[in-house]
Amino acid sequence: ALPDTVVPKREELKPKHLEPPLRLLLVGRDYKRKGILTAIQVVKLLNQRGVPAVLTICGLTGDPEGPIRFAGLFRKSVPAELQNYANVYREAHLLIHPALFEPAGIVPAEAAAFGVPTITNDVGGLATQVAHGISGIVLPGHSLAEAYADTILRLVQNPEEYTRLSIGARDRYEREQNWEVAGRRVVRMLEELVASGRD
DSSP states (O other): OOOTTTSOOGGGOOOOOOOSSEEEEEEOSOTTTTTHHHHHHHHHHHHHTTOOEEEEEETOOOOOBTTEEEEEOOOTTSHHHHHHHHHHHHHOSEEEEOOSOOSSOSHHHHHHTTTOOEEEESSTTHHHHSOBTTTEEEESTTOOHHHHHHHHHHHHHOHHHHHHHHHHHHHHHHHHSSHHHHHHHHHHHHHHHHHHHHO
16 A cells, blocks of 8 residues: 555545546556456546546557557655555546456455456455445456447446445445555554464
8 A cells, every 4th residue: 555645635636526538547567367358448438438538558658549648657755756656546537457466455445445446357355355336346357348339438428326335335435445454454463473483
């Protein structure tokens, strides 16, 4: 997860409305494993169906290609780059995460800190990182681009569902996906381990 220095307080978050042009975000460098080609197909499908959308790919460099933008790679250890990385999330409407395999994706938690829901699929640990219907949408494993596009179009047509997911993403971040909660969990596990050694 991101350090508290770049995570906005809840009252600082502006309510997000899913209005065109849709700003989709994908964070990753491996074209195949991260499903980057699927995400590119999704944004093209949305535009073909009359919903203006752009896709920002964070982690790769390149020249803009139609609705595809490349944000490059950010080093979280460099304060200015960390802030720019956070701004990518701040501007996004949706995190699209069509990975073919992901043991435990961290980017859905980073997105949730900014109230950005995730659209993903049920592979690896993604279905535990994204609570279906609460902090995002989890499609069946290895879903095709059409399924992602259909899901996003449904959210455009049902703005109250998008708002609910946005709020749910931030709620889940505050309850389960931040460093403070993780730290308490580790302390509790260590205490249990020490106590079991005394038995």
